[in-house]
Amino acid sequence: MSAPPAATPAQVLVVDDEPDLRTLYELTLLREGYQVDSAATLADAWQHLQERRFDAVITDMRLPDGQGLELLQRMLVQQRSERCIVMTAYGSAENAVEALKAGAFDYLTKPVDLKQFRSVVASAIHDRQPPARARAAAAGPKAPDRSPAGGQAALDRLVGNSAPMQQVKDRIARVARSMAPVLVRGESGTGKELAARALHACSHRADGPFVAVNCGAIPESLLEAEFFGARKGSYTGANADREGYFQAAQGGTLFLDEIGDLPLAMQSKLLRAIQERQVRALGSTQEDAVDVRVVSATHRDLAADVAGGRFRQDLYYRLNVIEIVVPPLRERRDDLPALCEALLGRIAQEAGMPAPALSPAVIDQLAAHPLAGNVRELENLLHRAVALSDGQVLQVDAIAAAAPPAPVRPPAEVAQAPDAAPPGLPSDLQGYLDQREREILVRALHETGFNRTAAAQRLGLSLRQIRYRIARLAIAVPGGDDPNDGPLSA
Template sequence: MTPPLVAAAPRLLVVDDEPDLRTLYELALLREGYDIETADCVEEAWALLQAARFDAVITDMRLPDGNGLELLRRLEQAGRPEKTLVITAYGSAENAVLALKAGAFDYLTKPVDLRQFRSVVASALGRVPAPPRATAAVMGIMGAAVLAAPPVAALQRLSGGSAVMGQVRELVTKVARSMAPVLVHGESGTGKELVARAVHQVSHRAAQPFVAVNCGAIPEPLLEAEFFGYRKGAFTGASEDREGFFQAASGGTLFLDEIGELPLAMQSKLLRAIQERAVRPVGATAEQVLDVRIISATHRDLEAEVRAGRFRQDLYYRLNVIQVRVPPLRERLDDLPLLCETVLARIAAESGLTTVPRLTPSALARLARHDFPGNVRELENLLHRVVALSGGGRVDVDDLGLPGACVSDAPAVPPAAVPAGRTGPTGLVGPTGEPPLPADLMAHLDEVEREVLVRALALHRGNRTAAAAAIGLTLRQMRYRMSRLGVQAAGDGSEGSDEGEEGGA
């Protein structure tokens, strides 16, 4: 009888110039069933790597003949598959960023917590245990969603053949291989959450929870309890223990949407949780070590927020290791036909339609001339309305319900012919495809529009909602025009936020 095959133990290479620490790491990992080799410098480690393959390399930052980053770069240049972990006694944000950008899966700071050490190594090797089952209360927390496997892969929904979207998909695939924090930046409605889901689904954490949190939707007094959980009796109304977002995302990914909305006090607590990889529930005396990857997103300019003192610089450096910029729809109009086709097919499937609605060439040309301040989310909403009112089939210009969209017999203008970098106040191409207005006239119109916005904001003391209503605009239209024309509001943030879930196609 043939004996059953036993899987070989993962082989790890530990590189550190301190014998005591090498022994400590070796003992901690041998107990987990790993096969360990050790080295005390870059050259000895590289000689071992030349002679054999390893599953992971754990290296100190500072070594007698160089540093751990040099070893990481050699592995990267040689195309080696080993996951790398960096340990450093110099745990500054800059060193963490350098290590992660050099290709490290993760990093640890000395003195190393052995529980955390074993957890990070297990995560690098894909041995992350299933997280504790989240309670129904956590699943239903306001502003959060826990989804393990959406019906449509997020990476596939990042559709489009344009160069900018190709770069986004390529970057998503690259960053998914490590634990490096990712900051997704883009206008409202561009699909920031979809990018975050794609990073999660492509990574080794795909089978673990994805927890999405809208940071701007949680009242400030509840932030700490919602993020870190609480213990029974911690405050009035705490009748039982409850897990927070971090515990619900254990082993998986925590997506912090609109991170720029967090108040400074909560930013400080979040920074500690990210640095220590541990949280202390409200009312608890001990911290919980957690394995959670952080992805954040914002439509704000966080560098400007840091300069203005509204966002912590150290937290910004922790979150912005790798930035993924999601382009607005006006910069990827070449993708419009495919986006419309994809969204209409999804809407038809969800609505149970046997025939997928199709846009006529003139309807597609009219969409290409629209500003789309709400980006892909606005396009999705428009197409939902079109399908609901038209009942499917052929969708013409009249069905779109856009201003000036009543010329259904207008000659078609291919979307590719519309410049991506439009700067005119209402679009460069007229409803019948005439050439753009002269540059001096467009500059004059911009100046007139800027003056109207400035006066309206001054009249309403910087309140964008009231100013927008006074001149017949929605808040989103007001924000778009202010951004395009460089208009600032003294009372920025005084109105309610209309930021919600990110849309995508």
């Protein structure tokens, strides 16, 4: 029996005008089993591209007869299939962002770290013919499923076929294959983490880890250790070496939820880690290269935070290379029936009971709710309605009973008659202010169905700030720990 034919090596074109660097890149790629061609100018590179197809193109940003971006733009115009990696000078963050926005698969910063160089090139041709060194491994256990079906399943978890949701799904599918950082924007409870997970599942990193981080839930004193790792003895309680989120997400996607809650000092360190793709663990003397795609999310207006000095402008532009906006539920009410069916199915499965049917009257009643907490509030409402329902069909009265009580205006908010005398000065100012603050917080919590994330958004607070105030003022929240603070799944 004859041996199967050897797989064709992946084809890579290297474009750089410095002979020593060009030779270094060629030798590195040849050792990995790739077939390599090289060019020193834009004209020479384009000649190679006209003659045949490649799997990947690696180009310097500055060339004697133009910019590497010109080559990338020509390739995009002709809809060529090669993935383009752009090399930029150290610290040229603007060039890197410009290249990613123009459609580059990824970028490398000079002087290039060869380990990172090999990793990025391998990622660029991930779905193509594996290099010679990888062929032996290909004959072993079956690789994880990276078929389109895996990504489609993740997209299907974003329930709804309304026009706004279809735009979100289409955008995720388009940008998933790039390495460009993505900023997911949307109100609390809209499903930003689901969008990030779909982005990961549709990408070439789908078989790598997806690490989700709630930036607003980490104590400020532990941020650096949590993100970058720590060595034994680097701080009180560090009894062993530990990896950080960047190391845990190696080869996959790092999802930074509520990125707007990060303090400015940590924003600076995060920016450097993203730009240089290297992190230094707390207590370590050396930096380690990391290979992660960063996807972040926020319900805040980061542009306004930048203008107000609360968020670094350079980090904002680095994170917001590609933006995905998840619409609020009020803008996609056509999706309510499908959402309710999916949520009720999961609620019933968790409770070990058959899913109750939905009548048109119940859908109409749900549609009349403001649902300011979006899908998360809808899920809570259905949870309570199922608990109060006594039949196989969800009743209108169960939905009415499940709705949070209408807020009661505290006496302090009752308007005084024009001729009423102004109130006297309080004898205990702090007690008076605490009472007013408590009334406002209780009202916000009632109006959002005790969803602390939504209440914080209403009041312009971070989740950490509202938690602190609730604890300080001893406000009772039904059910103890708020399940709404966790990741949304719908």
